[in-house]
């Protein structure tokens with residue numbers, strides 16, 4: 393993947409990170425005739441697949457052994473070209489158009505709904521168009537176009553109620569699945585188009601520092617066999633969730649205006665049999681159901697993985713959980729996150745607060761993640777015959793999850809379970825499993841323009857690093873938007 397041609401010292405744009413946000417940024421800039429260098433610390437996408445993954449591309453086997461078992465606490469498969477999600481089957485959101493899938497208290501007893509992307513880009517129509525453009529690129533480069541999926545339901549913006557009792561918002565916007573095999577095709581096509589135009593993709597190289605130069609450009613230190621110091625007129629940071637530690641340092645080094653996040657998302661993943669969960673996923677793959685708890689904080693389902701697995705990975709000295717879609721080799725279980733948006737106590741840094749939450753839970757799990765049945769969690773009498781759902785996690789320890797989460801998060805999880813069971817009795821039985829910790833939205837809150845430009849002119853933050861959004865298509869949209877802005881510099 394690494395180019396053999398000599399690298400120029402000066403670039404119009406240097407992109408840090410080859411996940412969806414960085415790839416789409418480099419792609420946009422290259423197609424517009426800009427000289428762009430994309431630096432990715434990991435390998436190309438095939439090289440960064442889990443050694444236990446089997447992927448078949450155009451009939452050719454990429455790896456042997458078992459597929460979709462990314463469950464090492466020290467998993468490195470979330471890095472490399474393709475970024476965090478494309479190394480296993482994934483769901484892309486909003487296939488028929490963007491919805492306002494989040495809800496918050498309006499401060500006067502009511503609620504308002506919004507899309508994170510709309511907030512990042514300044515308005516809904518721009519965000520909507522951006523999603524459409526990204527899908528068109530995916531389709532042009534090889535993703536199968538899904539014609540008009542089932543109609544979806546969303547409670548009207550700003551109005552509580554929605555489709556399901558007890559929830560303030562229920563959003564069943566359809567999403568499009570993309571398997572590893574399809575992602576390999578699309579990502580390789582993206583790379584090919586970056587290269588045929590004016591771009592270079594350098595894998596196995598890590599950006600260690602960025603310095604502002606007197607002429608308004610940047611000097612970027614790149615480590616690796618062909619590394620060195622490169623000059624760039626603009627820099628786009630697309631270092632992803634796992635790049636958090638490095639990005640925090642960069643913010644300080646360059647004096648980028650930011651503040652501690654005042655809200656973070658904390659919670660658990662619930663895993664039950666796919667059969668029991670079927671009513672939840674009948675309307676769409678990833679229903680987003682939200683209610684406000686007694687403190688007016690939103691509690692929501694997050695990343696529903698129908699017939700998937702839970703995975704764990706190392707994150708800044710903690711072990712955290714996420715969900716894997718197993719579209720190619722479905723499991724008999726469905727899992728989803730239950731997250732509360734928590735106000736960070738005054739005087740505490742939000743990132744550290746979230747990481748402390750994860751560490752506290754890790755402690756109950758002997759240094760890793762922890763699982764408990766719903767019955768144990770809620771203090772119900774033991775189920776005759778013992779648990780009927782087994783965890784898809786390989787490494788989690790049994791432990792006192794309720795004790796580690798504390799009474800407020802326990803009440804949130806119990807509230808979600810109660811509502812899901814009111815919607816479909818038996819959806820979450822006492823034998824279902826809860827696992828933790830899950831932490832999201834932990835990035836420092838960056839002061840960015842609607843073009844994702846920071847307070848340092850010419851320095852952009854996109855994708856997960858933007859602190860505004862997460863997700864593949866959202867990340868790609870922010871990458872395109874930043875690249876277009878960089879063109880005008």
Ligand SMILES: Cc1cc2nc3c(=O)[nH]c(=O)nc-3n(C[C@H](O)[C@H](O)[C@H](O)COP(=O)(O)OP(=O)(O)OC[C@H]3O[C@@H](n4cnc5c(N)ncnc54)[C@H](O)[C@@H]3O)c2cc1C
Nearest residue numbers: 409411413433471472475476477483599632855856863864
């Ligand atoms: C287990 C899991 C499941 C997910 N499932 C979904 C899903 O189904 N659908 C969905 O939309 N989203 C999903 N997400 C979220 C999604 O993966 C991310 O939001 C998205 O990948 C973010 O894209 P990004 O380009 O910002 O960062 P990333 O995809 O994280 O990519 C960042 C890249 O930057 C590189 N990098 C970091 N620092 C440096 C450096 N200093 N120098 C050079 N390179 C560097 C990394 O190696 C990495 O490859 C999931 C995430 C996880 C962890």
